[in-house]
Amino acid sequence: MAETMAMPETTSMLPIASEPSRLASDELNGEERAAILLLALGKDYGEPIWESLEDDEIAEISIAMSKLGKVTTDQVEEILARFISDMSISGAVMGNFESTESLLKQILPEDRVNLIMEGIRGPAGRNMWEKLSNVQAHILANYLKNEYPQTIAVILSKISSEHAARVLGLLPDEFSMEVIQRMLAMEAVQKEILEKIEQTLRKEFISNLSSTNQTDAHETMADIFNNFDRQTEALFMGKLEEVDRDAAERIKNLMFTFDDLGGLNSSSIQALLREVEKDVLALAMKGTSEKIKGFFLENMSKRAAEMLVDDLENMGPVRLSDVDEAQAKMISKAKDLEASGDIVITKGDDAEEFI
Secondary structure, X not given: OOOOOOOOOOOOOOOOOOOEOOOOHHHOOHHHHHHHHHXXXXXXXXXXXXXHXXXXXXXXXXXXXXXXXXXXXXXXXXXXXXXXXXXXXXXOXXXXXXXXXXXXXXXXXXXXXXXXXXXHHOOOOOOHHHHHHOOOHHHHHHHHOOOOHHHHXXXXXXXXXXXXXXXXXXOOHHHHHHHHHHHHHOOXXXXXXXXHHHHHHHHHOHXXXXXXXXXXXXXXXXXXXXXXXXXXXXXXXXHHHHHOHHHHHHXXXXXXXXXXXXXXXXXXXXXXXXXOOHHHHHHHHOOOOHHHHXXXXXXXXXHHHHHHHHHHHHHOOOOHHHHHHHHHHHHHHHHHHHHOOOOOOOOHHHOOOOO
């Protein structure tokens, strides 16, 4: 974002004005809804959004914000609940190469759009193999199972070895062996053939990939809820349950809470404990259930457990927001460790037996 436009200061949940809002919630335009949403989120939660806006967008929202007048609590809660509900509806937002190009052509001259999209697309196939390496193995395998073994051999030879191994493991055994033999005998692939494969992948697979994942919006919203403090989470979840109970339940099932850390196996919880500062751990333990507290203590050395107990006894009263922040840090660290493959996270019925 350009530095010429400063982010408006928002020091309260609602704008203070002498006149009541002139509009019902249904009559608010996009800028007014965005203004109310950003006011309600405040500086801490709203700052990442402000930073992603362009100067003209900040100006438009700021103008709308200055003209809002007094906004009632009911209006704020309704807009937030509807925003959460809209984000939780699969397909509410669909972005791909074609939709982006179509939108830009409505705004910018065609020659400029072509230049921008070429930069995104790059030379034929640029970043294609990186994209494929980030597609879930079972989705890629399901797509490739209907292709010729030679085509699959070319594709798997271009993506990361780890991902190729996972995909091969999901294909039928005899089919996988044929692909492996083709890869072993494969010579340099002609540029024209490679470009044709890349174009087909882009047209038939990558551009339509978003439609194969029906839980993205709910997963995104679950991550947002995970970062709310308890009071905000309870407020929004309650409002969402009123307007869309199914979406609320799906989000609850996807959320990873501090109590879910109690489902980690011994090696995983010990790996997490090695990465967490002891003052953060003590603060996170404050007010948690005896079951979870006991689980952590059982996976610590005797001396470390005794020190944690002493810290908790001597800590005294602490703010709930500080406890929430400490627990959020541990959850975030656990997710980082899972992403790097250092620990295994299971939740509820997803738990599997390990040997």
